[in-house]
Amino acid sequence: MHTPTQAEIEDQIAALRNEVASLTKSLSKTGASAFNTIEDRASDLYGYVQDRSPEVVRELRKQARYIENSARENPVASIALAAVALLVIGAIARR
Known part of the structure; x- marks a missing residue:
């Protein structure tokens, strides 16, 4: 059985x-890429909601x-x- 030398251990x-x-x-790099993807999706969603907001407001009203x-x-019945x-x-709320 070979016992590793100090130099071999240091190399490892x-x-x-x-x-x-x-x-x-x-x-x-993967984390930065994932963050950029999420940021892009959030931006797209914000743009979509902003474009649709008049329709959403009308529907809510x-x-x-x-x-x-x-x-x-x-x-x-309402009460x-x-x-x-x-x-x-x-x-x-109690949970």
Whole structure:
């Protein structure tokens, strides 16, 4: 059985250091690439939402009017629904 010499061990350590440095550099590039991809997607999404915002605002207003009219037509059901919603929120908040 061969016992490694001091020089062989030092060579192996140097090789491992080089490998770790190479892997670190590679991971750094991969991380930067992933960050850039996420940044690009977020920018695209922001642009899409910005372009669609008038439509979204109109739809939200339409839904708000519908909910308001439903609440006026069915006040007891609206109060019951609000109470249930508060109970659910309270139960979730306690967890």
